[in-house]
Amino acid sequence: MLLTLTTTHRPATDLGHLLVKHPDRVQSFDLPAGAAHVFYPEADEARCTAALLVEVDPLKLGAGRGRRQATAPEGFTLGQYVNDRPYAASSLLSSALAKVFRSALRGESRDRAELAATAIPLTVRVPVLRCRGGADLAVRVFAPLGWTVTATPIPLDETYPEWGDSRYVDLTLTGTLRLADALNHLYVLLPVLDDAKHYWVAPDEVDKLLRAGSGWLADHPERGLITRRYLAHRRALAGTALARLAELRLADEPDADDSIDPTADDAGDPRRVPLAAQRREAVLAALRDSGASRVVDLGCGGGALLTALVADRRFTEVVGVDVSDRALGLAARRLRLDRLPERQRDRIHLRQSALTYRDDRLRGYDAAVLMEVVEHLDPPRLPALEDAVFGHARPGTVVVTTPNVEYNVRYEGLAPGRFRHADHRFEWTRAEFAAWVRRVAAAHGYTATVAGVGDADPELGAPTQIAVLTRDDRKEETTR
Template structure:
């Protein structure tokens, strides 16, 4: 079975540093069921591809005195010896990933630590993947994680197309992600799609799942299916995993900015609040919108739709528009809002639009209010002026609500090292003074007045975990920025 990882990040050969595998050498590793080999079919500064080839020994897989086997999908006597395990990606490939790329899965790189924490362009190819549920299921589990998914069913026999498709797909994933995130997605979801683990699923698999799924599993629209399949449909384990996940993330959304990103410090420590910070932040934003008297609202960078759900539930907001650059996020938001099931009158209140917030878009003009909730810190600083022009200069809503982390508060997160951000995708995090200076500059440049408050438990030394600014357009200065 084969998996390839390709990047065009410059220099692309830095992929070898992230994987801790030299591009000029073939490296081999013993596995309980065979052997794994890592090599590079191409490696130059423009493009680099790492290949993981797993050779399965059927005797090792089927034998092993005293080993307890999970229920196999082959339903005949010699099924444990005569099967597709040597050719189709499965939990065997997932186990190989865990052993061969251990440091990369943890997001660690001694030689390129900054790159390990940076999203880079990636293409993943699994040419033969056993997929119980078909190509559509592959899209459903990978697309919400930021991947563009191409899952092509493999015909039973190309010479006889009338026989139809096999249970295998040729899977290609493209996207811009941290390498650690990409590997953890694969580690969990390859056996989920295969739906037949090659080993006995013990209680410690719950810990493995929650560790690998940290930061994305809690808010995944298919999390129930993922948990059940990963844990081989063992009800007790699946129930325990779901209970622990719910206890960790009661707001039922990804723990992006409420907690320390486990990949940042390896500990997964979180701060404790009387209520989840995500809930407090959402309530503060809703309160600011209600105080402004807005009825037509833009949620800019809406992601999977957590705020959209709260906006739609409040009838005072007569038009709610979710905007995101990723069509995958909009698809997740649509499912979360159950747009296909809403009555027509309620459905007419909601719009989802794909748009980049750093470009002017006439469709976003004329609204009462706009929200940038935990958005600005995901932009590279040189792109901030473009966002400011597009939102405050061109769209010009009457009110703009902005929230962003307070980096000073990070010292209150146990295990978060100096210089580390709360989430790997953050390009910066502001101090209170830096945020206040930015707010003042934007308000003065575009004819707004602004007030700043905090969200979350206030610490006398470092303030609140989240900063919130409310910009109100001064119509007397309508021509200020024109």
């Protein structure tokens, strides 16, 4: 199977630096099912083409069939040895890309770091690609990513055109993209179009998909199809991946504050403090009262709270956690990390992590904040968040804020029954929030207080609810 990658960016031979493969040499790499070779059919200042040729050994591929998925969808006796795998692009080519161009996939280049971060003109050709769904599907999955797609069906037999087209296409992609983005698109979408992975799909494939799909998959109009096919139609894994992609879409918003602020319409009164600012100040006050110095902002989004935390020198370490690379990038720019003095920058850490999964890096902190986060999760995922935060990370103090749904009738223009934010999965009454806080505190060894933030209505309460949960053993230490 063959893939070629061409650029006309000048000097075009810089492609060799980005791929870390010298244009003057043929390089070969061992693969579990054969070998991969990288060479350059053309390489000059104006135009450079790198070719990846994968030779598949059917005997090696068939030998692993007991622990892999079937390599021949037709499923006949010799299917594990007699099939299209040595010739048609598939997950075998995707695996070869990951091994041979590993640093380029990550967007790293020791010699051309600036170029690696730059969109350059690229043309990708895969002469034979098994495409279950036809040429139209190739357009549907690649075109939203900025590619101009030419997918030409390959006839069953050119001598007898009346026999019709085969299941294969000759695929050409042209566009101006970062090389890392182009390679990650291919890494995910080649096996998606083939729809028959050559290996057993384990749970860690979800993480691989989200890493390779960072920055594009969450908003892709065909993300459901891509996810299901990439994960070999394993329903549980696809469900997990799609839920995490939903979290990514949420995290791409600069702030997690409510779409509607009850103080926003009172712009004529400069003394009126926006609810978002009141909420942040309430969280900061709770953290100061707890005596915390090392704080984690869980679901930090674009970094609104992080900025306030960094401005207060009593917080000696500030960690922003989000599932979205893009959100963390926004936070880094908001904090101006590239301009901060080294001593100040050393106080700040940004980490990618899903809040519904246990992460050892988040253990041992004085306090954690869930500011306008819980209501963006589907209710069935709340127990996973509770376990990850209160059961595993176990910070000394946890501060949680969430809307008070009872107050929603005070929002002008908000239809009855509608939530304050389009991505909210639920909004709790004061009684519901208090009951959740009491249950979580009792289950994980915390004591808790619940209060309101913002101008309170005598009957409906405050627009925002806030809970401060203190770990029982931490409370005893503070007392001593």
